[in-house]
């Protein structure tokens with residue numbers, strides 16, 4: 034077992050790190066100012082995207098690119114440390130065309146789009162010319178169980194007619210968001226997992242109405258986690274993605290690698306929070322001592338380091354498994370890290386906030402944003418409890434390992 038990065042990964046890490054230092058870090062303040070003033074997308078985004086593409090730091094998340102598709106050809110294992118670097122500045126992933134939910138949508142289109150759908154939607158997405166959203170969650174039903182969703186998709190002649198209400202649809206208020214992949218029910222009478230389909234809906238189709246963009250823990254995201262109403266939205270049957278009744282399977286396929294991209298970025302965010310914690314602990318004094326000399330603070334620092342290392346190892350093991358045995362066989366690992374990483378993200382950010390005193394709650398540090406996003410990730414792509422349930426199911430299924438027969442020594446009767 035080799036824990037070192039491969040020479041190629043190391044080369045890409047250094048390239049990305051240099052790009053972050055030259056172009057991203059100097060613009061953090063400007064990005065904050067512009068988004069807080071309601072200017073979105075920020076003025077420099079398109080220029081930075083062009084630069085990143087020129088530098089070969091483009092579409093790094095997608096293994097298995099075809100020859101004519103733009104981007105690097107990294108494995109999930111090679112991508113993990115790069116996503117970690119991007120996780121320190123959450124908006125930076127858009128610069129490299131590696132931001133959710135576009136990444137998950139590109140993966141879906143890459144796997145299932147028809148040639149016409151590829152041309153119309155995948156190509157501009159991979160070129161970073163447009164943005165997209167994925168619409169599954171509904172306010173009226175428990176959407177962590179995707180079989181509950183109620184949005185109806187009725188076939189009428191050569192069209193589907195879509196009616197329903199979605200919310201928490203990330204990216205939907207981004208001015209460049211041109212397309213939604215919507216999950217609904219094409220046949221409510223079919224088997225439970227065959228009722229759903231996914232349909233590509235251009236955002237400007239009549240009947241698509243953005244109702245509001247709710248804040249998340251009172252944090253306003255300009256790209257949106259929007260509530261959207263679909264009223265008699267008509268799209269051609271050619272907009273069906275994959276097969277009719279195949280939506281549930283597509284949703285499973287979409288969430289595999291995408292879930293661990295979030296985890297990789299969470300580890301980067303936790304690493305940054307620890308660094309900020311250490312800097313502050315060494316400069317701030319209370320009761321005649323630096324904070325770094327207080328036992329409780331040392332314990333936070335040590336625990337944060339241990340927990341980050343644990344999570345990183347599980348993340349890269351999961352990435353390795355996705356590369357080598359596929360996302361389906363790595364289901365348990367994906368669920369495990371999906372529970373571990375967002376909690377780590379909030380826990381380390383929370384310690385760092387506490388150590389910074391009241392300042393930790395202000396926009397003068399990135400900690401409040403990191404805390405908010407880590408907390409949100411405990412829901413996005415499935416809440417903790419659903420993943421815990423899947424892990425337990427898989428463990429129980431593998432039971433009957435015979436341990437009790439070997440290791441228990443009950444009294445003889």
Ligand SMILES: Cc1cc2nc3c(=O)[nH]c(=O)nc-3n(C[C@H](O)[C@H](O)[C@H](O)COP(=O)(O)OP(=O)(O)OC[C@H]3O[C@@H](n4cnc5c(N)ncnc54)[C@H](O)[C@@H]3O)c2cc1C
Pocket residue numbers: 134166167168169170171174175176177178200201202203204249258409410412413414415416417418419422
């Ligand atoms: C910031 C953010 C961005 C998001 N982006 C998107 C997006 O782009 N597109 C999209 O479609 N959705 C998106 N979501 C929605 C997210 O996927 C859902 O919130 C999530 O799947 C849970 O669904 P729900 O909110 O309906 O909760 P419910 O299904 O109502 O569940 C509520 C709670 O019940 C508990 N629970 C559920 N099942 C079990 C169980 N089996 N055992 C024990 N307890 C259980 C859990 O604690 C859970 O949190 C986003 C959410 C957030 C916060």
